Amino acid sequence: xxxxxxxxxxxxxxxxxxxxxxxxxxxxxxxxxxxxxxxxxxxxxxxxxxxxxxxxxxxxxxxxxxxxxxxxxxxxxxxxxxxxxxxxxxxxxxxxxxxxxxxxxxxxxxxxxxxxxxxxxxxxxxxxxxxxxxxxxxxxxxxxxxxxxxxxxxxxxxxxxxxxxxxxxxxxxxxxxxxxxxxxxxxxxxxxxxxxxxxxxxxxxxxxxxxxxxxxxxxxxxxxxxxxxxxxxx
Ligand SMILES: C[S@@+](CC[C@H](N)C(=O)[O-])C[C@H]1O[C@@H](n2cnc3c(N)ncnc32)[C@H](O)[C@@H]1O
Numbered sequence: 001x002x003x004x005x006x007x008x009x010x011x012x013x014x015x016x017x018x019x020x021x022x023x024x025x026x027x028x029x030x031x032x033x034x035x036x037x038x039x040x041x042x043x044x045x046x047x048x049x050x051x052x053x054x055x056x057x058x059x060x061x062x063x064x065x066x067x068x069x070x071x072x073x074x075x076x077x078x079x080x081x082x083x084x085x086x087x088x089x090x091x092x093x094x095x096x097x098x099x100x101x102x103x104x105x106x107x108x109x110x111x112x113x114x115x116x117x118x119x120x121x122x123x124x125x126x127x128x129x130x131x132x133x134x135x136x137x138x139x140x141x142x143x144x145x146x147x148x149x150x151x152x153x154x155x156x157x158x159x160x161x162x163x164x165x166x167x168x169x170x171x172x173x174x175x176x177x178x179x180x181x182x183x184x185x186x187x188x189x190x191x192x193x194x195x196x197x198x199x200x201x202x203x204x205x206x207x208x209x210x211x212x213x214x215x216x217x218x219x220x221x222x223x224x225x226x227x228x229x230x231x232x233x234x
């Protein structure tokens with residue numbers, strides 16, 4: 001069987017995250033002026049799994065959301081899943097990592113039973129996948145009815161700040177990539193993937209079509225990032 005990880009966009013994305021794992025947290029801190037951690041805290045707070053429940057943090061990367069969730073919900077079993085072993089290795093080294101179960105998984109084909117989680121969180125997964133519907137359908141499948149999905153994503157710029165944000169993404173982000181990480185190419189990918197990404201309205205439409213309800217979102221940081229939430233209909 002083939003998967004998006006081994007072909008096309010999935011393979012390119014996998015290669016980028018294997019390569020940038022060592023400086024991912026540092027670059028994120030610089031690019032968001034330290035706000036990423038705060039957004040991850042909000043994502044963990046909004047998912048609100050029940051006591052003793054099971055939470056999946058998909059595309060966990062270096063585990064920032066998973067670790068926030070494990071700290072916040074000590075009785076919940078938190079799984080941090082990603083298809084990049086290099087990113088997972090960074091997560092495993094962090095303080096508190098023992099409270100999370102780290103697992104290799106491809107978001108296009110999740111290795112979990114139907115309705116096995118009481119909540120799902122994810123940060124910056126959707127813009128990296130070729131088939132948005134397929135990835136959201138997989139999450140709907142493994143989520144229990146009545147449970148929440150909370151998504152942190154970058155957002156295509158709009159409104160008055162659009163020209164300034166576009167300039168920043170095109171010029172400043174690759175420059176930071178070069179200076180902080182000595183890797184301009186990977187961060188040029190970030191700029192192009194964000195510009196090509198769907199608006200929160202169109203992600204919300206896709207979620208509604210799959211059977212999610214109570215959908216909402218809040219934009220962050222001049223509209224460049226967004227936190228979306230949705231509940232699987234009971
Ligand atoms: C930008 S990082 C975000 C990490 C973390 N969620 C955060 O907020 O810092 C995106 C992560 O998505 C993972 N990823 C991308 N496509 C994936 C897929 N198809 N299956 C699993 N993980 C994927 C990458 O390996 C990477 O670790």
